[in-house]
Amino acid sequence: MTPMTRRQFLEASAASLILASAGEAAGSALDAGKPWYATMRRCGQINFNETDPLTLDANAWMDYFASLKVDGVMLNGGGIVAFYPTQVPYQHRSEFLGTRDLFGDVVAAARKRKLRVVARMDCNYAYTEAFSAHPEWFQANRDGSPRTEPECPWLYRTCMFSTYFTEQMPAIYRELNKRYAPDSFYTNGWPSLGALEVCYCANCQKIYKEQTGGIPPETTDVRSAVYRRYYEVSMDRIAEIWKLWNGVAKEANPESVYVGNLGGGLDTVKDAKRLSEVAAWFNADHQGRSGNTPLWACAAQGRVAQSVMNGRTITNVVGAYSTGSPLWRHTSKPAPETELWIAQAAASGMVPWFHWLGGSPQDTRWRETGRASFDWLAKNEQHFRNRRSLANIAVLYPQSTIAFYQSNGTRERTLNRARIDQVDYIQGLYYALLKGRFLFDFVHQENLTPETLKPYRALLIPNAAYLRDKECEAIQQYAASGGSVLATFETSRYNEWGEPRGDFGLRELFGVSVAGEVLGPHGNSYMHIDKPHSILEGFAGTDLLPGPEYRVPVSHLEAESLYLSVVPAYPAFPPEMVYPRVKKTNEPAVILRQNGASRVAYFPGDIGRTAWLSGNPDISRLICNSVKWLLAERDLPATVEGKGMLELFAWETEPGYALHILNYTNPNMTRPFVTELYPVGPLKASFVVPEGKTLTSVRALKADRRLGFKQEGRSVRFEVPSVEDYEVVSLT
Numbered sequence: 001m002t003p004m005t006r007r008q009f010l011e012a013s014a015a016s017l018i019l020a021s022a023g024e025a026a027g028s029a030l031d032a033g034k035p036w037y038a039t040m041r042r043c044g045q046i047n048f049n050e051t052d053p054l055t056l057d058a059n060a061w062m063d064y065f066a067s068l069k070v071d072g073v074m075l076n077g078g079g080i081v082a083f084y085p086t087q088v089p090y091q092h093r094s095e096f097l098g099t100r101d102l103f104g105d106v107v108a109a110a111r112k113r114k115l116r117v118v119a120r121m122d123c124n125y126a127y128t129e130a131f132s133a134h135p136e137w138f139q140a141n142r143d144g145s146p147r148t149e150p151e152c153p154w155l156y157r158t159c160m161f162s163t164y165f166t167e168q169m170p171a172i173y174r175e176l177n178k179r180y181a182p183d184s185f186y187t188n189g190w191p192s193l194g195a196l197e198v199c200y201c202a203n204c205q206k207i208y209k210e211q212t213g214g215i216p217p218e219t220t221d222v223r224s225a226v227y228r229r230y231y232e233v234s235m236d237r238i239a240e241i242w243k244l245w246n247g248v249a250k251e252a253n254p255e256s257v258y259v260g261n262l263g264g265g266l267d268t269v270k271d272a273k274r275l276s277e278v279a280a281w282f283n284a285d286h287q288g289r290s291g292n293t294p295l296w297a298c299a300a301q302g303r304v305a306q307s308v309m310n311g312r313t314i315t316n317v318v319g320a321y322s323t324g325s326p327l328w329r330h331t332s333k334p335a336p337e338t339e340l341w342i343a344q345a346a347a348s349g350m351v352p353w354f355h356w357l358g359g360s361p362q363d364t365r366w367r368e369t370g371r372a373s374f375d376w377l378a379k380n381e382q383h384f385r386n387r388r389s390l391a392n393i394a395v396l397y398p399q400s401t402i403a404f405y406q407s408n409g410t411r412e413r414t415l416n417r418a419r420i421d422q423v424d425y426i427q428g429l430y431y432a433l434l435k436g437r438f439l440f441d442f443v444h445q446e447n448l449t450p451e452t453l454k455p456y457r458a459l460l461i462p463n464a465a466y467l468r469d470k471e472c473e474a475i476q477q478y479a480a481s482g483g484s485v486l487a488t489f490e491t492s493r494y495n496e497w498g499e500p501r502g503d504f505g506l507r508e509l510f511g512v513s514v515a516g517e518v519l520g521p522h523g524n525s526y527m528h529i530d531k532p533h534s535i536l537e538g539f540a541g542t543d544l545l546p547g548p549e550y551r552v553p554v555s556h557l558e559a560e561s562l563y564l565s566v567v568p569a570y571p572a573f574p575p576e577m578v579y580p581r582v583k584k585t586n587e588p589a590v591i592l593r594q595n596g597a598s599r600v601a602y603f604p605g606d607i608g609r610t611a612w613l614s615g616n617p618d619i620s621r622l623i624c625n626s627v628k629w630l631l632a633e634r635d636l637p638a639t640v641e642g643k644g645m646l647e648l649f650a651w652e653t654e655p656g657y658a659l660h661i662l663n664y665t666n667p668n669m670t671r672p673f674v675t676e677l678y679p680v681g682p683l684k685a686s687f688v689v690p691e692g693k694t695l696t697s698v699r700a701l702k703a704d705r706r707l708g709f710k711q712e713g714r715s716v717r718f719e720v721p722s723v724e725d726y727e728v729v730s731l732t
Helices: 006-019 058-067 102-112 128-133 163-180 202-212 225-249 272-276 297-309 335-347 365-379 399-404 424-435 469-480 607-614 617-631
Strands: 043-047 072-078 116-121 184-191 258-261 281-284 313-319 328-332 351-357 386-389 393-397 440-444 458-461 484-488 526-529 544-546 564-567 591-595 598-603 638-641 646-653 657-663 683-688 698-700 709-712 715-720 726-731
Touching: 043 058, 043 116, 058 102, 058 365, 072 102, 072 163, 072 184, 102 116, 102 163, 116 163, 163 225, 184 225, 202 225, 225 258, 225 272, 258 281, 272 297, 281 297, 297 313, 297 335, 297 393, 297 440, 313 335, 328 365, 335 351, 335 365, 335 646, 335 657, 335 726, 351 365, 393 424, 424 607, 424 617, 458 469, 458 617, 469 484, 469 598, 484 617, 544 617, 598 617, 607 617, 638 646, 638 657, 657 683, 683 726, 698 715, 715 726
Parallel strands: 043 072, 043 351, 072 116, 116 184, 184 258, 281 313, 313 351, 393 440, 393 458, 458 484, 484 598
Antiparallel strands: 386 646, 526 544, 526 564, 591 598, 638 683, 646 657, 657 726, 683 715, 698 726, 709 715
16 A cells, blocks of 8 residues: 555545544443543544654644544643743753644644543653753762763653652643643653662662662662662652642642553563552553564553553553564554554453654554544444453462562572573463463452452462462462462462562462472473373373473372372483483472362462473463363353464443454464464354343444354353454343
């Protein structure tokens, strides 16, 4: 397809309102009495650059976003660069602004189209003139030199412990409130859920001395008591600033709100649960993939956010440009990749937020991709108004482990001198659950309460090595009440800061004790099948299964309790040396226990991580079989049979129920970018409805067709002819 010229872009934008639906969507009972941001379903963003005041067409851009039927738009207000005639000292006006008020122009164009406006701010950097006047606002390196932006060294990095955050930024917010009264404020890049920065400015030196009793450490190492205290001080400061800015936002409009940047996917260091307590709205700036990121990363981000927000607003930014490494900000990513990212955001219960950088694009291929996806979402909006998840499996989101496990500085983690990635433990479990077509939710470790866990038949714990005592107690209480538990590797071996316990915190649940330090990394180790069990179905023809790379030695079991036992590693080379030195042990590779309705499967090895890194299907099958055993043959809320790699979500919605089917069947499933779609189907599906509920319609929303179905009692069966990238089946 021939790319649009800039003139064609403007002409198409000016005409695009013709495509927008007349009038506003019908009101929703679920939205009644909620602030505007809690009823938002779609959002758009144009990110200004400093030259945009020269050429940006405000009406054309707002016509485009109106054609996407968005509820709100994110527009650059100020911080690094002011795109309006600011009077706040040391806030840099765009050098190309002249007499124009770009922010005001676009705000007016947005409001003419009845779009809410969120002022996008940047609190992270300021220009040289600010540094010269207020050096105390900025971060410093250990040698006292100021920190600058690597690609733009004329920009200086601000320190959140300075008055830049408590005085300068509120002054900018108040000026914007007075002049434009935006509906909300957002800060790019702050606070994020990434690692804390160690700053050596005078403010931070004072904080370390007075509040931690030490000096800034060389690395952000959780093994340091000083750093642990600094972590708490930093989280307190983030909450303080968040509350301050939220209060300033509401000065002009009680329905206004401040929202920070909380993206991070699975890898979060700052405490997402703690920040959710001050966040009315969670925005995940999780725009796309790079490296070996799996295709389901956006859906995983949704699960993380859902684990802390308890039904409150969650948005996810979808970058229309070529995210990745290298990074190309001004060319479009392939349409199928963008479509799947938008689909994952919607399927996981987030609000898609479509984003482009620069007001005069030379590449406009992204425009129709966004319009087609958003138009379909708007047409079917009622089916994305979710009341509750229907999953019956909870996956523990072990944030303390993800943040701090085996940390020698948050960016360097080693286990027995080998580098590890703490996210791999959860990725391996996630992959197995996709293979098994299970419905599951994440539960944040700090949300382990009887009320939170009550809807779930099983709790799966992917190496939650760092757990609080009260979290261990909550897991044991869940099992005592009849819930089933799967856990792996070092789960409960340490407290939340990585201080080792004398034994597992869940020793009574596991039924074994720690018998030594972690062994590994070992290749060519095995698990020996000692006697039949349902978790070992599908392994006919072998007595050996691949063993995990690492394991915790545990106390031995009697032969009658052994189903899988450890065969210690032995040389894999040269061939003459490849034979087991020890053929049989009484050391369990899995402990299986049952007490009434509760079933427990504990794997002392890191089977999730090993499955993810190796791709070995035997280990993934073993995990899937174990989950099925935990469920004790109970009906799954929904099943989908047929070929392909799929992710499922099921929700009770305002009109009824919705089964979301995401198709990841693609050679680029674990590497960007998806450029072609590989349809799957037909798929045989079943769905369990409440007792006494009779359905009248089953409809495939993407295919826009009714599906034949048969209901027997609570079970509804139907066939989905084909899924290209994404299908939503509405059941009413």
